[in-house]
Amino acid sequence: xxxxxxxxxxxxxxxxxxxxxxxxxxxxxxxxxxxxxxxxxxxxxxxxxxxxxxxxxxxxxxxxxxxxxxxxxxxxxxxxxxxxxxxxxxxxxxxxxxxxxxxxxxxxxxxxxxxxxxxxxxxxxxxxxxxxxxxxxxxxxxxxxxxxxxxxxxxxxxxxxxxxxxxxxxxxxx
Amino acid sequence: xxxxxxxxxxxxxxxxxxxxxxxxxxxxxxxxxxxxxxxxxxxxxxxxxxxxxxxxxxxxxxxxxxxxxxxxxxxxxxxxxxxxxxxxxxxxxxxxxxxxxxxxxxxxxxxxxxxxxxxxxxxxxxxxxxxxxxxxxxxxxxxxxxxxxxxxxxxxxxxxxxxxxxxxxxxxxxxxxxxxxxxxxxxxxxxxxxxxxxxxxxxxxxxxxxxxxxxxxxxxxxxxxxxxxxxxxxxxxxxxxxxxxxxxxxxxxxxxxxxxxxxxxxxxxxxxxxxxxxxxxxxxxxxxxxxxxxxxxxxxxxxxxxxxxxxxxxxxxxxxxxxxxxxxxxxxxxxxxxxxxxxxxxxxxxxxxxxxxxxxxxxxxxxxxxxxxxxxxxxxxxxxxxxxxxxxxxxxxxxxxxxxxxxxxxxxxxxxxxxxxxxxxxxxxxxxxxxxxxxxxxxx
Numbered sequence: 001x002x003x004x005x006x007x008x009x010x011x012x013x014x015x016x017x018x019x020x021x022x023x024x025x026x027x028x029x030x031x032x033x034x035x036x037x038x039x040x041x042x043x044x045x046x047x048x049x050x051x052x053x054x055x056x057x058x059x060x061x062x063x064x065x066x067x068x069x070x071x072x073x074x075x076x077x078x079x080x081x082x083x084x085x086x087x088x089x090x091x092x093x094x095x096x097x098x099x100x101x102x103x104x105x106x107x108x109x110x111x112x113x114x115x116x117x118x119x120x121x122x123x124x125x126x127x128x129x130x131x132x133x134x135x136x137x138x139x140x141x142x143x144x145x146x147x148x149x150x151x152x153x154x155x156x157x158x159x160x161x162x163x164x165x166x167x168x169x170x171x172x173x174x
Numbered sequence: 175x176x177x178x179x180x181x182x183x184x185x186x187x188x189x190x191x192x193x194x195x196x197x198x199x200x201x202x203x204x205x206x207x208x209x210x211x212x213x214x215x216x217x218x219x220x221x222x223x224x225x226x227x228x229x230x231x232x233x234x235x236x237x238x239x240x241x242x243x244x245x246x247x248x249x250x251x252x253x254x255x256x257x258x259x260x261x262x263x264x265x266x267x268x269x270x271x272x273x274x275x276x277x278x279x280x281x282x283x284x285x286x287x288x289x290x291x292x293x294x295x296x297x298x299x300x301x302x303x304x305x306x307x308x309x310x311x312x313x314x315x316x317x318x319x320x321x322x323x324x325x326x327x328x329x330x331x332x333x334x335x336x337x338x339x340x341x342x343x344x345x346x347x348x349x350x351x352x353x354x355x356x357x358x359x360x361x362x363x364x365x366x367x368x369x370x371x372x373x374x375x376x377x378x379x380x381x382x383x384x385x386x387x388x389x390x391x392x393x394x395x396x397x398x399x400x401x402x403x404x405x406x407x408x409x410x411x412x413x414x415x416x417x418x419x420x421x422x423x424x425x426x427x428x429x430x431x432x433x434x435x436x437x438x439x440x441x442x443x444x445x446x447x448x449x450x451x452x453x454x455x456x457x458x459x460x461x462x463x464x465x466x467x468x469x470x471x472x473x474x475x476x477x478x479x480x481x482x483x484x485x486x487x488x489x490x491x492x493x494x495x496x497x498x499x500x501x502x503x504x505x506x507x508x509x510x511x512x513x514x515x516x517x518x519x520x521x522x523x524x525x526x527x528x529x530x531x532x533x534x535x536x537x538x539x540x541x542x543x544x545x546x547x548x549x550x551x552x553x554x555x556x557x558x559x560x561x562x563x564x565x566x567x568x569x570x571x572x573x574x575x576x577x578x579x580x581x582x583x584x585x586x587x588x589x590x591x592x593x594x595x596x597x598x599x600x601x602x603x604x605x606x607x608x609x610x611x612x613x614x615x616x617x618x
Binding site: 142 | 206213214217247250331340367376380381403465466
C-alpha cells in the first residue's frame with residue numbers, strides 16, 4: 001500500500017497562481033493606485049501595491065518569491081514617482097520576506113490573523129520608508145506624522161480584507 | 175582488505191569536497207536570507223549611485239534611471255489615457271448635449287462678468303502702462319508669458335510622499351524639463367521628466383520642489399518649498415511684524431522658471447521654525463487647487479515685451495478710461511453751469527419785489543418763493559361782524575384816561591379794507607372802541 005507523508009507544513013498549504021494573475025494583479029494595483037487619487041484625492045492614503053505584496057507573500061509561503069515580488073512591485077512603484085528608485089523597493093522586499101516567513105509558521109487564512117498582519121506590515125512599511133529617507137538618503141527634513149500613518153494602517157487594513165478574499169479565488173486549484 | 179600497494183585517497187581533495195559541501199549547505203540553509211541581503215544590497219547601491227550623481231536641472235536622473243522610468247510610464251500611461259478619455263467624453267457628453275438647462279443664464283452671467291472686468295481693466299490700464307514706461311526707463315528686464323500648451327492631467331504617482339502628476343503632452347508637443355506649469359488661478363509646478371508623449375509635473379507642494387516668490391504688500395523676497403505633508407512653506411524669512419496672514423504671495427521671476435507676478439498663494443499662518451532658528455515658518459494656502467487639477471497650461475515660451483493681445487487689451491482699457499473721464503468732466507461742467515445759472519436767477523429774484531396772492535401763494539409770479547426760503551405767515555381774513563373781541567377793537571391807550579368822557583356814540587367798527595396794491599405789512603389802526611364802563615375817581 002502506497003503511503004503518503006508530508007515532510008513539512010509548507011508542502012501542504014503552498015499556493016500557486018497562474019502567470020497572468022502574477023503579472024496582471026500587481027500591474028492593476030499600481031494602475032489603480034495612480035488613477036484613483038486624481039478624482040478622489042483622499043484615496044492617496046491607500047497603498048494597493050503593498051496589499052498585493054503581502055497577499056502574494058503569505059499565500060506562496062516562499063521567502064525568496066516574497067522578496068522578489070516585493071522588490072519588483074516596489075521598484076515599479078518608485079519608477080512612477082520622483083523619488084530615487086529603490087526606496088519602496090527595499091521596503092517591500094523586507095516586507096515580502098517577513099510576510100512569507102510568517103506565512104510558513106502560522107495560519108494566515110484566519111480573518112484575525114489577516115487583520116493583524118496587514119496592520120503590522122503597514123506600520124512597518126512607514127517605518128522602513130522613514131528609516132531609508134532619514135539614514136540612507138540623509139533627508140533631515142523628512143518628517144512623518146505618525147498619527148496619520150496609524151490612520152493609514154487602519155484604513156488599508158479595512159480595504160485589504162475584501163481584496164484578500166477576492167484574490168483567494170485566483171489561486172490555482174490543485 | 176586494503177593491501178599495502180593501495181594508495182590512500184589524496185587529502186586536499188577531501189578537504190575541498192568537504193569545503194564545497196559545507197558551503198553548499200550554508201547557502202542552502204540561509205538561501206532566503208542571502209537572497210534578501212543581495213536584493214537589498216543591489217538596491218542600496220542603486221540608491222547611492224542616484225544620490226551621488228550631480229544633479230543636472232535638465233536631466234534630474236541618469237540615463238539608466240530615466241530608461242527605467244520611461245518603461246514604467248510607458249506601461250501605465252496608455253491605460254491612464256484610456257480611462258481619462260472615457261471619463262472625459264462621458265462627462266462632456268452629458269454637459270454638452272444633455273445638461274444644458276442653465277446655459278442661457280450662465281451666458282448672461284458671464285457677459286456681465288466680462289463687462290465688469292473690462293471696467294476694472296480700464297481702471298488699471300493706465301497704471302500698468304505707466305509702470306511699463308518706468309521699467310523701460312530703468313532698463314528693467316522682465317519676461318512675460320508668450321506661449322503656452324494646454325494639457326490634461328491623466329494620472330498621478332500614486333504616493334502621497336511624491337506629489338507628481340502626469341499630463342498627456344510630451345516632447346513631441348514642444349515640452350521640455352523645467353518649464354513652468356500654471357492654471358488661471360496660479361502656479362502649480364514645473365516639468366520634471368518629459369517623455370515623448372507624456373510629461374511628469376512636480377507640484378509645488380512636493381518636498382523636493384521650490385520656487386522664488388515675493389510678498390505682494392511688503393515686497394520681501396523668499397523661497398517657497400514643499401513638505402512631506404503636502405504643505406507649501408516659506409522658511410527663510412526672519413520674523414517681521416509687517417508680514418501678516420492674508421497677504422498675497424506672487425512669483426518673483428528670480429528662479430527663471432515662472433514669470434514674475436503669477437499668483438502663488440496666501441499666507442495662512444506664521445510661527446517660529448523649530449528646525450531653523452531664528453527663521454519663521456510661514457505656511458501658505460495655494461492659489462490653485464492642487465488636489466483637483468484637470469487642465470493645466472505649460473509655459474513654453476516667454477518674451478521681454480507684452481504679448482500683442484495684452485497690449486491691445488491695455489490700449490482698449492486706456493481708451494475706455496479716457497472716455498469715462500471725458501464723460502465725467504462733461505457732466506461736472508454741465509452741473510456747474512446749471513448751479514451758476516440758478517444762483518444768478520436767485521440773486522435777481524431776491525432784489526426785485528414780487529406780488530403774491532395769499533389765497534394762491536404758489537401762483538405768485540412777481541415774487542416766486544425760492545426754495546429754502548421761510549414760509550410766509552398768512553394774513554387773517556377780515557371779520558364780517560366785529561365784536562368786543564375782534565382784533566383791533568381795543569381803543570388806543572390815549573383814550574383810556576380816567577374821567578375821559580365816555581363816548582355815547584355807537585361803536586363804529588371800521589373794517590380794515592385790504593389794499594389792492596400794497597401789502598398790508600403795517601398793522602392796521604384799531605377800530606373805535608365799544609361803550610365800556612369808565613372808572614370813576616373817588617371824590618374827596
